[in-house]
Amino acid sequence: MSKYRLDYLEQLESESIHIFREVAGQFERPALLFSGGKDSIVLVHLALKAFRPGKFPFPLMHIDTGHNFPEALAFRDKLAQTIDEKLIVRKVEDTIKAKHLTEPKGKFASRNALQTYTLLDAIDEFKLDACIGGARRDEEKARAKERIFSVRDEFGQWDPKLQRPELWNIYNGKIHKGENVRVFPISNWTELDIWNYIKKENIDLPSIYFAHNREVLEHEGQLVATSSFIKLDATDKVSVKKVRYRTVGDMTCTAAVESNATTIDDIISEITATKTSERGETRIDDKVSEAAMEDRKKNGYF
Amino acid sequence: MDILRFITAGSVDDGKSTLIGRLLYDSKSIMIDHLEAIEKQSKHKEDGEIDLALLTDGLRAEREQGITIDVAYKYFSTPKRKFIIADAPGHIQYTRNMVTGASNSDLAIVLIDARNGVVEQTRRHSIIASLLNIPHVVVAVNKMDLVNNSQDVYNNILIDYAEVAKSLGLKDVIYIPISAINGDNIVQKSNNFPWYDGKPLLEILESVEVQSDINLTDARLPVQYVIRPQTETLHDYRGYAGKLQSGIYKVGDSVSILPSGVESAITAIEVNGIKVEEAFAPQPVILHLADDVDISRGDVIVHSNNKPKVENELEVILCWMDKKKLVPGNKYLLQLNSKRVKSVIKDIAYRLDVNSFEKQAAPESIELNDIVKVTLKTASPVAFDSYKNLKTSGSAILIDETSNVTVGACMIQ
Structure with a gap:
């Protein structure tokens, strides 16, 4: 065996760092969309590898729905401080007030769709020409078909029929004024790749990814954390369970899984054995319609 | 553990989607919620079997409008390897789609329907595999169950394909009889082909050596x-x-x-x-x-002692990927790795027939899916290698400066 070989995680890492540097080379005003979730934490880790000892040629940007887990927000602020990079936060709450948007109703009303308004406003405010995101193609079938450099029109819309062919590792980020590109450096990573990489690189994560006791209510087989964002009914079954989060989105639309996994190794063995997909198990918002993600992307969602 | 990127060449009729579905299903890479969604969609089928082809089914936009979006990527892994499948559907735009999917592939699976043998489409897929210089080709003779698992049928197809491989200069070709729908020879070796002494498909995919395809000589x-x-x-x-x-x-x-x-x-x-x-x-x-x-x-x-060419004229095999025709004399941006330079198509030498591999007279205009040999003149000198010797410095794209769209794929000669 030659010593000049990369293992699969190093191959994926190399591809992602190359994509990051293409963003730096091709765009004037990019931003890295950062939520405090594991995928965007891995993005930050890869950006450090791509640009240190230099500073990032872009700020981190969080579109805060106001329904986030406090643990994820605290982690977000601490990470930005530790790596000494600029963090921009734009709040969905402010967009709702300023634009008189209507909040979705219902028990698990999610601000997920409203996030798009705040994101598009932020793109406009900072004149962003590229937004780097942590979406992966294994997550969902709409994402499986999206390019690594995905061009959006001036309304932020994705048109699956008009995608540019993307060949070899040559990325075409040329756009007209007003358009922007969503860039997905970890497109080719799977959930398990992310966890194996977190383990290999010893990357810190918010505590909610590990098993902890939490008060949850059961909703159609899914466990949703109780919080001030969810109004409890008399019939709700509330109990304290040992859970962890497989994905971290809004408290209103992310479900926890029962788990005893307190270390990365435990989590990797649970995920290796699981029979349910990441989004299927934990996202309430994907179940609305079969084409939920496709529709959101067409409207400017990342 | 490393990564194998491969493309499956074939149409729905060849059982391509079924094959991909079978690989994902039998390697236990399909999650229950995805499977349940497919079961729901399969219900109209009378036999109650799951339609594995639905696993590669696309977006609502595709289903409703009957169009196919060029390439979708699928992932699965075994303890030995991570696999990335480029799934490029569609009959009409097949050249463009397959070129895109093939550009990053280490291996191509060419599917042949055992009942039909080597047909025009087989030739076309193999020609594209050879143009894109995919290092490894697996010829999977599918639907063997429909020819009574006959060794004679299989052997005749091998003889026919060997001719194709020879004329195209394909070096590493592996043959295998399969039945994707029944899972024969996909993950487990099938008892239906006692005369076949090779490995099942998944084992072939797990063991093809790809890292030595990386050139470590020319830095x-x-x-x-x-x-x-x-x-x-x-x-x-x-x-x-x-x-x-x-x-x-x-x-x-x-x-x-x-x-x-x-x-x-x-x-x-x-x-x-x-x-x-x-x-x-x-x-x-x-x-x-x-x-x-x-x-x-x-x-x-x-x-300093191992340099590529540095010139402002490039001979390239160009695959045209845009609905708008190539207009001779128009300027396009050539992007080769991180280099972008203005270029113009100076001369069209010939058009390549992707069904026969014959060189045809230079066409008046170049249209979507055409593969042509052209001379490109660039505004300033560019460093490049030939695609055959060094894929990574011999590949480039053309960008329309007015639409910003990627309109062509270039393989430098």
Whole structure:
């Protein structure tokens, strides 16, 4: 065996760092969309590898729905401080007030769709020409078909029929004024790749990814954390369970899984054995319609 | 553990979607919620079996409008390897789709329907595989159950395909009889082909050696970005960041910067923030040079004693990918790795018939899915290698300057 070989995680890492540097080379005003979730934490880790000892040629940007887990927000602020990079936060709450948007109703009303308004406003405010995101193609079938450099029109819309062919590792980020590109450096990573990489690189994560006791209510087989964002009914079954989060989105639309996994190794063995997909198990918002993600992307969602 | 990227060439009729579905299903890469969604959609089928082809089914936009979006990517892994499948559907735009999917593939599975044998489509897929220089080809003779698992039928197809492989110069060709719908010879070796002494498909995919396909001789580093922190402590720091496309670089190596031809030497190499004595493809690196030379994005750093060509005329095989015809005399941006330069198509030598591999007279205009040999003239000299020798520095795209769309794929001769 030659010593000049990369293992699969190093191959994926190399591809992602190359994509990051293409963003730096091709765009004037990019931003890295950062939520405090594991995928965007891995993005930050890869950006450090791509640009240190230099500073990032872009700020981190969080579109805060106001329904986030406090643990994820605290982690977000601490990470930005530790790596000494600029963090921009734009709040969905402010967009709702300023634009008189209507909040979705219902028990698990999610601000997920409203996030798009705040994101598009932020793109406009900072004149962003590229937004780097942590979406992966294994997550969902709409994402499986999206390019690594995905061009959006001036309304932020994705048109699956008009995608540019993307060949070899040559990325075409040329756009007209007003358009922007969503860039997905970890497109080719799977959930398990992310966890194996977190383990290999010893990357810190918010505590909610590990098993902890939490008060949850059961909703159609899914466990949703109780919080001030969810109004409890008399019939709700509330109990304290040992859970962890497989994905971290809004408290209103992310479900926890029962788990005893307190270390990365435990989590990797649970995920290796699981029979349910990441989004299927934990996202309430994907179940609305079969084409939920496709529709959101067409409207400017990342 | 490493990665194998492969493309499946074939149409729905050949059982391509079923094959991909079968690989995912039998390697236990399909999650229950995805399977349940498919079961729901399969219900109209009378036999109650799951339609594995639905696993590769597309977006609502595709289902409703009957169009197919060029390439979708599927992932699965075994303890030995991570696999990335480029699934390129569609009959009409097949050339464009397959070229796109093939550009990043280490291996192509060419599916043949055992009842039909080697047909025009088989030839077309093989021609594209050879044009894109995919190093490994697996010829999967599918639907063997429909020809009574006959060894004679299989052998005749092998003889026919060997001719195709020979005429195209395909070197590493592996043959296998399968029945995707029944799972024969996919993950487990099937008892239905006692005369077949090879491995089942998944084992072939797990064992094909691909890392030796990386060229470690001819070192090429296209500069993507110059890192200059300009802080007090790193005042003089100037690092050239990029991904090593090929070769090995060592501290002390004499290098040339192209296209200018300025000479220098490597004083330090960083890989992921760590100083190293040597680095190899495809590692991402930061190089430091002895002299304060003018280097910017698009320049290529190479060994002084191993240089690519630097010219402003390129002979290329061009696959046209846009609905708008190529207009002779129009200017297009040529992008080769991180280099972008204006170019114009000077001369069309011939059109390649993707069904027969014959060279036809140069056409009046070049249309979607055409493959042509052309001469490109660039506004300034470009460093390049031939695609056959060094894929990573011999591939480029053409961008329409007015629409910004990628309109062509170039393989430099």
